Amino acid sequence: MHITGLHHVAIIASDYARSRDFYCRALGFEVIAEHWREERQSWKLDLALPGGGQIELFSFPSPPPRPSRPEACGLRHLALACDDAEAMRGHLQDQGVSVEAIRVDEYTGARFFFCADPDGLPIEFYQAAPTA
Template identity: 65%
Template sequence: MQLQGIHHVAIICSDYAVSKAFYVDLLGLRVIAEHYREARDSWKLDLGLPDGTQVELFSFPSPPARPSRPEACGLRHLSFAVADVAACKAELEAKGVAVEEIRVDEYTGRRFTFFADPDGLPLELYEVMR
């Protein structure tokens, strides 16, 4: 087997409209497709990043809360590659999003920071070019 990359990450949200606005309007992900699945009373929104990676945003009636902090077992966070962490941090903060202080990865020397989506899912901005 030879894995070629990450195709998508799936996220279940508690409030579809709020999360859609966050990922599309605030973060700028491109809408690829949006479907309402009546049998499940569920929305599925396919969002695209410039490199072809996708985020699938799902809604389900009354989803259970996600165990989160300090370090729950399972998916730890979703990281987005950016060219300038400081500029992205400033842009998010200007839009009212709380963003942690910028840190430096002790192994790679790259800058990164964390913030959260409307459901508290940890999101990371990781600087890949300077």
């Protein structure tokens, strides 16, 4: 038995249409499948990530809030690999997304920055440092 990779990350949106627009338009993810689940009054959207992973975007009636304070226990953020942090940051700004300044990891030399999705989920864009 071996783990072969990450299959998907599931996200519950408070406003499905707004989050769908963010992940498809601003981030450019392609729709694999989209289903209205009548019995749950819920949308389920499967989005393709480069490299084979997926994001599952859900809507549910009145989802409870999740603690969002820094360093709260649980999933801290979603990190997406990119090949050019500066270009990715500029693209997001062109889409009207508020982004943080680019930082450099003091241990790895990687360049990265954060933004938030429409529900405040922190998303990191990570450009690995060139190998010598």
